[in-house]
Amino acid sequence: MDGEEVIDLSPWVKTTTTEDDAQPSKIMLSLMAPLGTHSIVERCRNPDSRCVLIDDSVVWPDIIHEKLRTAWLxxxxxxxxxxxxxxxxxxxxLRLPLHDVGDTNEKQSKMVWNRYAWEDERSFLLDWxxxxxxxxxxxxGMKMRRQDEIAFEIAYGSGKNSWKQLQKLLSGFGHVSVTKLVKDGEVERTRPVAVRSESSASGMPSVQAVRLTKYMVPLSETHSTT
Structure with missing residues (x-):
């Protein structure tokens, strides 16, 4: 089973040591960075989970989300x-892996946390x-093994993610800070805005983007409606 296969996560761990190199003074765990590796993403793929947006009884084929299976990771x-x-x-x-946007120097993630799926198109969903x-x-585990004061930091990239709940939970162990770290060339995702014309050649409303999700349904269920 994939979940039992050993994976080396050391490339995504950064340790800062004290001057005498005796003990680490800071450890950074880039939890989502492995998903920037094609082989790891493929192990997380779950095509059967693909969902599309249904808004006002209209299927929006450009808004498809696939839920990644990250429990093993x-x-x-x-x-x-x-x-x-x-x-x-x-x-x-918790910054998400980035990919190039068109022919520009800008970068954006193909992934989005499940609670913000309605703001994106054709994304992989991550279970927050x-x-x-x-x-x-x-x-x-870190707190118990350290048996001394400890501080935590939550680092994130672009987006409107709210980390208040996690920050509150971690505060029971020690001081917690939240930092926004933006990588070179990274661009913010913007909330799509519905743009409709009277009709398209097929007689259906012409839509370039949608502002609000009504509900999501499995992709397989839309086959009978088209």
Whole structure:
């Protein structure tokens, strides 16, 4: 099973040591960065989970989301973190992998947290609750093994994600800060705005983008409606 296969996460762990190199002073875990690797994304693919947007009884074929199966990856992160020496500062880097946007120097993620899916088109959905649970397990282990003061930092990229709940949970272990880190060339996702004309050649409303999700249905269920 994929979930049992060993994965080396060390390339996505950055450790800062003290001047005498005796103990780490900070550890940064780039939890979502492995999803920038094609082979890892393929292991997470779940085509049967694809959903499309239904708005006012109209199927929007350009707004398709596929839910990635990341439970095995979060399990691997929990195991890897347990092998690290606890540091006084732990950074959870939740920035999403980026890809080029057209022929420009701009970059944008193909992925989006499941709670913000309606703002994006053709995205991979990431389970925020699943990731936040993994963070809490890692933080608990670090706190128990350190047996001293510890601080946490939540780093994120573009988007309107709210980290208040996770910040509140982590605050039970120590000081928690939230930092926005934007990579070179990264652009903010913008909320699509509905643009309709009277009709298209097919007689259906012509839509370039949609502003609000009514509901999502599995892609397979739309076949009978088209």
């Amino acid at each position: 979060m399990k691997a992160w929990r195991a890897h973190a347990s092998s690290l020496s606890p540091a006084p500062r732990i950074v959870f880097d 609750e699943q990731v936040s649970r993994a963070i809490m397990v890692i933080a608990t």
